Amino acid sequence: MTVQERKRRRRRPQKPPNGQANSGTYLLVFDLSDDAQARAWEVAQELAAQRRLKHVLVALLLAIHTVQTQTGKAIDMLQFMASFITGLVSGRGGYVSITDATDPEELPTMFAGTADHDDPLATRENFAVGMGDLFSDEDDVWD
């Protein structure tokens, strides 16, 4: 190791090999040549202007922590993000996201009704007639 290398190592804290940060900071670098990251950068800028970027990121990380704590297992990030955003936008939080690992037991019931459908007006007439004549003058109360 040269003298220059030794000096550089003293100035910079040693970076963990797995991408984690040593202190309470983390530098995010957006690759603006990538469309998705460029759009994410724009949203990050908007949120930063409202001083809400940190809140949003912390909330998202906290949600992951909560899910992992409650389920006791590490979650599939791709599946989590897809369900999270879909649920957020459509309000359909209960819809099962199907992956090749999904257990068939977890699938919603396959039964979606019956084939025997009467005419809608006949259905209503059946219902009204089926009650009998509720307002007839016959009085059987004291029988």
Added chain:
Amino acid sequence: MLRYKPNKVLAPLTPEAYQDTDFQWELDESIIAWDGGNGTSSAWRLVNGDLQYFMLPNVRVPVTGYSMNNDVTTIGLNEMVYADVAEGRFAIGDNVWEVSKYPPETFVNSGERYGSQIHIFMLLCLLAAINAPEETPLTIVTSAPPGIVNSVAKTIKQNLRQGEANDKSGVWTIRMSYDKKPRAFVIGKVVVVPEGVGAFSAYAFDANGDDVLLPSGEDRDDLLTGNVHIHDAGHGTYDTYVVRNGKLDPESMALATDRDAGVLRQMIEPIMDYIRDQFNRAGETAPNLRPVQVDGWLRAWSSGGLRPRYARVKLHGRVLDLQPIFELSSKRYGRFVIEEKLEPSFRQGADTILLAGGGWMFTLPEVLKAYPNKQILHPDKVEHLKGIPLWELNAYGALPMSASNKKVNRKVTG
């Protein structure tokens, strides 16, 4: 002085009815739809095209009604409505248990309550509240849980038609605290149907008994054709049965009533246990809570959009924040309903699940989230039921049911 006035709702009619120059109302003012439920009691009627209704919690408390004369002082004047009937004087309405040294009287989850004194008392209070006519014999259209309707229908009819003098006159008198003289109502006819029939009618017909079609928007023609499973989540019971192409499935009605799946068992009792436990843990005596009290809190929370400020209550000199336990109970009840009631219905081939009853006020968001692609019918999905609360569907629905029944039988015999 507090005085009851009927609530008003614009009568839901089909657009054709509005344009019909020969239009006539099928029902007159003497037809009263009444849902004398375990939790609340409601009565509805049509008055000149206006729907009028009133709802009371199913509880009464013996009181003296004593208060100082206005000339003496205003101390002792309280915001309480009471009613004088043959058995005595009783305060009614929410929080009445706080105004008397006597315990509140209620009668829930028992077949014997149908046609009992308190059951009839609640009806009389409602008749007074909606200003039902006194000069004309009234027709009362009411319901009972499908599992017991066969055994209680005759008792309800006979007891109401007896009248307070037991002379088969059907005459009952009641004097409200704000009335100068007693009112005398004559019960001329009583119609009893299974609970849920009114709710089905509310979706199927308008207030004048005309057909309302409910296109599904997909390949199915109409939401009420095929297998419709009625799920009535009431205070005391949860009733489930099947209507197949408009025909009631009698086999499903025999086992329809579940006394352990209503709001009382699934939400109110666990909430009461939690509150008692919290007081005990704080080293304080557990309060003497009553189900009707917690039911009143839950109704207030529901009316307030399930928001935290409507979950704050005063009890034993303490302010309680019940939002977390209300939310938890709602979610657990929702999960229970999905697993124990809705999943079996879908497995049995339900095309549509038709909802009625106040229990859905707490569980509907959870249920809709769980079934984004299923047909779950509730008033917000149907134009002609906007403004009719879920818990009033059975009571209100008895009016469209009566109107359609009159029409169809006129057609058959005419």
